[in-house]
Amino acid sequence: MSRRIRLAAFTGIAALIGSLAAACGSSSSTASAAAFDAATCAGGTLQVLDQATEDTGLDPAELYTSGGGAIPRLLFRTLTTRDSVAGDNGRTVVPDLATDTGESSDNATVWTYHLKSGLKYANGQPITTADIKYGIERSFSSQLAGSPPYLRDWLIGGSAYQGPYGSNPDLASIATPDTNTIVFHLRKSEGDFPYLAAETQFAPVPKASDTGKNYNAAPVSSGPYTIKTFNKGKNLVLTRNTYWSKTTDTQRLACPDTIDISLGLSSTVIDQRLAASVGQDADAITTDTDVDAATLARSSAQPALKSRLTSGNFPDTTYLAFNTKKAPFDNQSVREAFSYAVDRTALVNAQGGSQLATALTTFTPPSIGAAYHPYDYFPAGATGDPAKAKQLLAQAGYPNGLTVQLAYDNNDPQDAAALQQAYAKAGITLKLDPIDDSNYQSVVTNTTTEPALSLFSWGADWPSGAPFLTPIFDGRDIVQGGGNFNLAQYDDKAVEAQIDQINQITDYTKAQQAWGDLDAQIGKLALTVPLYTANDVVLHGTAVKNTYVDQWRGWYDISSVSVK
The missing domain is CATH 3.10.105.10 (Dipeptide-binding Protein; Domain 3)
Structure with a gap:
């Protein structure tokens, strides 16, 4: 199994689990999010063809998705995120829920963030810093294993903390002096903290909606889409979060009205369907499957097929x-x-x-x-x-x-x-x-x-x-x-x-x-x-527009893709 499968669609098994992998050089793309006309991109259904079964669900505490992941980035916003542009600038961290990438003090051992105004969940409730604190705290629970280890190592008291479900529910090194301010106290200097703040563990979770292990089937969305239907191992359908606003989110174009993700497909089937691009497959991409060697070789003699290949890299x-x-x-x-x-x-x-x-x-x-x-x-x-x-x-x-x-x-x-x-x-x-x-x-x-x-x-x-x-x-x-x-x-x-x-x-x-x-x-x-x-080389259908491979993960930036 290659790195391209291990870093699968939305769980993105990530770097700390040993035999992960991915790339070199600059990405090439047809467009970048910044250059695309967002005013004319709305509508249609984007089809996603993936090998991942996603049978463990979509709990942000359990996901390991560098830079916000593919599908999770549509559902969850975090304090920071990656810049949604093609090429080397896509390695830059930018504000997401926060007004900036963080204010550091005490030799980068204290990091302070302030939330933008007007932020809401898909249920219409306001997003607060208490929700972000709670979302992070629950990622420490042994019931929700799978998150990256950095917070446990970096936060004061993190190594001993067991999550919010036990007798000591509070992690004091995360302070929320008001609904719009959150302060992190680290045990050591960490200049890269703004990059960590893009991980899904920083997604807000309203405590009243937390159902523990069952939260992974229907998490509350803070991103531009929310879950309509989810059959683990088979299919995931996302529709618009009507409370999401482009005025607070410059990093996600959210063009399609619906995103229909097929799960558990073989790599051969995905490659064949994308290459043929018939019917709904003309509106399709994949978030976890590179083009196979035969299709890649065939593309050198078929300009139309070659034009639908996009390359990029994950370090x-x-x-x-x-x-x-x-x-x-x-x-x-x-x-x-x-x-x-x-x-x-x-x-x-x-x-x-x-x-x-x-x-x-x-x-x-x-x-x-x-x-x-x-x-x-x-x-x-x-x-x-x-x-x-x-x-x-x-x-x-x-x-x-x-x-x-x-x-x-x-x-x-x-x-x-x-x-x-x-x-x-x-x-x-x-x-x-x-x-x-x-x-x-x-x-x-x-x-x-x-x-x-x-x-x-x-x-x-x-x-x-x-x-x-x-x-x-x-x-x-x-x-x-x-x-x-x-x-x-x-x-x-x-x-x-x-x-x-x-x-x-x-x-x-x-x-x-x-x-x-x-x-x-x-x-x-x-x-x-x-x-x-x-090196990652991925294929898309003939009706898909604005495709580029982001420099954090080596996959399409699905939050910017649209269909004709």
């Missing part, structure tokens, strides 16, 4: 992870040998070619923006440098090569096979260890069972170096037992101090430059072998 890196606590990868010369011997061309070809993947020599991909600093400390060329690798192995005490086991998700055999063939040229024998997809994360991210060498992927929860580098290289994020993503188990107090310093920077550009510097610094240690980043 991710697929890489080889070394457990530096285990031999032979406690030896940097061995790690460097693996870096020199890799054949990135073979890996890109295994993904379907350069249209679908781009080789990487850095941990941070180009699609992350200013945090990308190009470097190649162990130049392997296009197909590897086995001679250099053999030299380093000999220096490390392995003149006759070595044999190691490579753990990989059994859904990704093509990458493992490409690596096995490349490393054989350098005298490295890879014994392949396929692990079932359902168990792969739990095995690899458990410090007691983590293998010496594994194939892994990482994607950013928002376009910044912070969620890309911190979980992978901050020693304080090493989790004994399960849920550890610092697979190198790298622990350097000086690096941790650098991370803390960068987190105090609230100027986005300056912060990203600093993250890029840190990536380039850590890269010299060969703690990973970056392999490639995936």
Whole structure:
């Protein structure tokens, strides 16, 4: 199963669950939301064809949707959101329910937001900061598992808080001095807080409407659409929220009158229906399925089909992870040998070619923006440098090569096979260890069972170096037992101090430059072998307009799409 399915339609399983993935470069598109004539786009029914079954529902506390997700962004507004424009500017965080992206104080440990006036739910009730506080608090409940871990880590008292349903319902580090003001008190500096405030956990939830586990079937909408019918695993139909107003929401065009989402379709069926574009399928897009290789190849000879392809990227890196606590990868010369011997061309070809993947020599991909600093400390060329690798192995005490086991998700055999063939040229024998997809994360991210060498992927929860580098290289994020993503188990107090310093920077550009510097610094240690980043290519029906791929998730911005 590729990253494109894992980051599915509206749950968007996200970056912190191990083998996630996605991309490089700038997105191309037919238009941007800012340039589109919103006055003439209203009407019609947009069809969405998805593989996701969405059988867990649509509770904002349980969703993990970077940048607001696809479908959730239609139902839920948050304090901030991503800028609804194509290209690199789409990485920018902008106000949503709030009047600005947040006022920071005390070295970015206190963040204050004020709500816009006139905000209402689909039931006509006003949205208050108490609702936002309650929505966040319920995401801490063990009954509603699935949300990202940042709030639990960042908020004072968050690590011990159990949600609003127990004997201590209040999280004091979130204050609401009035109905329009909310203040967050953090235990450490976090300059990226405005990006976190775009996650669905910041969607308001009226306490009187909370039905606990059952809320996922009929959540109260604060966005431009509300749920008309929802048959989990089959179909979801959205209609307009009549209380939503464009005067308070500049980021969602909300053009179609109705959005009809078909669930549980196969990727082959989705690709065939979008390519044929017959009947209602002319009004269709997908939010979780890339075009297949055959259709992509056919498009080169069919201009009409090619014109309906849109490309874009979500920041991710697929890489080889070394457990530096285990031999032979406690030896940097061995790690460097693996870096020199890799054949990135073979890996890109295994993904379907350069249209679908781009080789990487850095941990941070180009699609992350200013945090990308190009470097190649162990130049392997296009197909590897086995001679250099053999030299380093000999220096490390392995003149006759070595044999190691490579753990990989059994859904990704093509990458493992490409690596096995490349490393054989350098005298490295890879014994392949396929692990079932359902168990792969739990095995690899458990410090007691983590293998010496594994194939892994990482994607950013928002376009910044912070969620890309911190979980992978901050020693304080090493989790004994399960849920550890610092697979190198790298622990350097000086690096941790650098991370803390960068987190105090609230100027986005300056912060990203600093993250890029840190990536380039850590890269010299060969703690990973970056392999490639995936490129997203998606198809839409002939009657769909204003399609572009956003730079937070690598999918169509459904809130801007319209039908002719």
